[in-house]
Amino acid sequence: MTSKAVVADRTIGAMVSVIDITGLPPERMVFSPSPLAELGAALHVLSEPGHHPxxxxxxxxxAAGLKPDLADRLHEADFLWRSSRSDLLLPAExxxxxAEELDALDRIDxxxxxAAAFEIACSPTSYALPSPSPLVDAGERARVRELxxxxxxxxxxxxxxxLEDPDGLRVWLRRLLEDCDQAFFADTWHRVRGQLAADARHKGELLRRKGLEEALAATSAALSVVPGEDGQRRIHVDKLAGGETTAxxxxxxxxxTAFGWPHLLVVYAPGWRPVIQYPVAAPELPPPAALELVQRRMDALAHPMRMRMCLSLARGPHTTGELxxxxxxxxxxxxxxxxxxxxxxxxxTRRRGRYVLHQLELTAVARLGSDFLESVLR
Structure with missing residues (x-):
């Protein structure tokens, strides 16, 4: 894969991650649960429970059931899943x-x-641009250590x-993930894997029978297919981070993932097959608002006169003259x-005779805080 530049639309609110799918046949698009990816999501919940009330x-x-030794080891490595998820925890296949997915990790040089372990927590450069491995590049090694x-x-x-003993550290990390499986994840995976497998089968059937647009619409409101003027087809992922890659x-x-909401993760690093981890939301959860709409609502309420008008509009309907x-x-x-x-x-807005009455949409305003939080966590 060639290096990719970070891309964005004209406003921050319209920032997207872009995946080129021009000519990609449906059979090369796979919906599948992953125990390693779900373990990564579960570890993130343990380290950032505030993201997942x-x-x-x-x-x-x-957390209360973890043995002290395992809790300490998780604390040592939590930068791999706390602020974002290392690509190592999102297998493309x-x-x-x-165990099968950990074996595949062992085969990576x-x-x-x-480089993948450090890409998020130790790199200020663009995630979408390739960087040398700190094992072979002295400058990169010094920069990673400083960060x-x-x-x-x-x-x-x-x-x-x-950096000093990558083989030993990899053995240590695998043992850590295996101990997590034994301590709590095996039971968790047994509970959620049926739901995830059923969701993946459903999305795969939608893809085969009704096309990618229908499958993405059922997957997340943040995913869409956008045709390009050059004949390309692209998947746009509505996030506050912009990047570009090709499938x-x-x-x-x-x-x-059953543990991911509200996060929607995208692997688009150079050299890696693109992966989208999407939350299987509970039926009672409302769909997330588009970033552009969240920004528009916040801008609308930022004006002091409109804030004053809200004081009246929240209490009942008012005409333009009354306002x-x-x-x-x-x-x-x-x-x-x-x-x-x-x-x-x-x-x-509704009309009553010759009067037009305006009233604050309380549901939309009440959702604004959670919409904003979901947008920045997505």
Whole structure:
């Protein structure tokens, strides 16, 4: 794969990750559960339970049941899954068992393994641009050590171990994941794998029978197929991080997760087959709002006059004239503010005789905080 530049649309709110799928046949797009990817998601929940309030009970009970030695070792390596997920934990070719996927990890050469382990937590350069392995490049090694030191002695010590003895550290990491499987994940996987397998089969059937657009629509509101002027077809992933890669010649893997919501993860690093890990949301969860809509709503409410109008509109319906009198501005000025809030989906409007009544859409406003949080965590 050639190196890819970070891309973005014209506004931050419209930032996307792009996967080129031009000419990619449906059979090269795979929906499949992955025990290693689900273990990575579960470890993230343990390290960042605040991201996943719906899993608070599981996280509390699991953390309380960990033996001190295992808890300490997880703390040593948690930069691999805390802020983001290392590509090592998102296999492009999911296996039937965790052991099978760990065997595949063992077959990756040291340079690739170490570079992937450090790509998120120890690299200020673009994730979408290739970087040399710190095992073979002195400058990269010094930079990785400096960045790790800035993140604290725990991560600095882990990085030193991986640079000095990558084979030994890889054995240590595999044993850590196997001990997690024995301590809690085997039971967890037994509970969720049926749901994930059923979801993957359903999405695969949609892909075969109704096409990629239908399959993506059922997978996540943040995924869409966008045709290009040059005849290309691309998948756009609506995220606050922008990047570009290609699935042509490599294929594309979709991995469902029961522990991932609200995160939607995308592997688009050079040299790696693209992977999208998507959350299998509970039926009661509303679909996430588009980033552009979240930004539009926040911009609409940022104006002090519109905030003042909300005080009246939240209590009941008001006409333009009533709002003008309440706010001390002219009806045309009120109409301009109303238009901004309506475009953002923050108002409902209905006609009663010759009067037009406006009212704050309380559900949309109540969702704004969680929509914003889901957007930045996605």
């Amino acid at each position: 719906g899993l608070h009970g599981w996280a509390t009970a699991t 999911p296996g039937a068992t965790l 040291d340079e690739t393994f170490v 790790a030191a800035a993140r604290g002695p725990k991560q600095a010590a882990f990085v030193d171990r991986m 042509v010649g490599q294929g594309l893997t979709f991995v469902p 003008a009198e309440w706010c001390g501005i002219t009806p045309p000025e009120v109409s301009r503010h109303i238009a901004v809030m309506k475009k953002a989906g923050l108002l409902t």
